[in-house]
Amino acid sequence: MKRATPALVLLLCATACSTSPPKQQVTIPTSTPPTATPQSTDQGPPTTPEPVADGPCPYLDSTFVADANGQHVTKVRISADKPHPACFFYRPDGTVQLTVRVYVGDAKNAKALVDQAAPIATSNPASSPPGWKGGSLGQDKSSVYAVAKDVTAVIVTSNQAQSTKPRRVAEKAITALGL
Secondary structure (H helix, E strand, O other), X not given: OOOOOHHHHHHXXXXXXHHOXXXXXXXXXXXOOOOOOOOOOOOOOOOOOOXXXXXXXXXXXXXXXXXHHOOOOOEEEEOOOOOOOOEXXXXXXXXXXXXXXXXXXXXXXXXXXXXXXXXXXXOEEEOOOOOOEEEEEEOOOOEEEEEEEOOEEEEEEEOOOOOHHHHHHHHHHHHHHOO
């Protein structure tokens, strides 16, 4: 019996490797949702934003928020929303004390977001700053102030019962953003 030469073995291996069928590329769908919440959709208002990164808030100073809401701010986180991220201000115990959401898209969605946050049927009318309309609602352990103007909505929620606190923050955010 003849022995195979190393060149023959190499040739056989190369031939065997090259005749195998090509591997199919498998595309695995990802179940991870996008990190940015769209600011405007044809299917209605965007979903509620989530904090994804540490702050600061680009349009509100944490010292102002601490004074307006009456609690020390220990951390600020922001959402991935563009052009204006939602801002989440935290208390010393690690819970959110105040959230500011700015929506810029279309008038129908802006109004829907405001009505969702402070329903017309159950909230007090809100009209500050001038030209903005929406609702405010104070409850035992929370409050909201939500207003819209044209294609923009500003929604502020607080862990305080007085709706004057989120109103003050909303007015400051609107002014700071030049809206």
